[in-house]
Amino acid sequence: MAGIVQKTGRFFSNVVKELKRVSWPNRKELTKYTITVISTVLFVVLFFTVIDLGISWIIETFLEN
Numbered sequence: 001m002a003g004i005v006q007k008t009g010r011f012f013s014n015v016v017k018e019l020k021r022v023s024w025p026n027r028k029e030l031t032k033y034t035i036t037v038i039s040t041v042l043f044v045v046l047f048f049t050v051i052d053l054g055i056s057w058i059i060e061t062f063l064e065n
Contacts, residue, residue: 025033
């Protein structure tokens with residue numbers, strides 16, 4: 001049991017060391033990345049909505065005839 005506690009403590013110690021090495025983005029970069037992610041998500045949502053509506057319209061058109 002003591003070995004597990006030591007390994008766990010060592011693991012979290014290594015996590016803290018690695019997080020100190022991370023190059024965190026500044027405010028300007030973070031804003032830019034956030035806008036990029038949100039705009040990409042909105043584009044993908046819009047794209048798949050249009051595709052879904054188009055396929056639904058085609059299927060409805062063929063099933064009515």
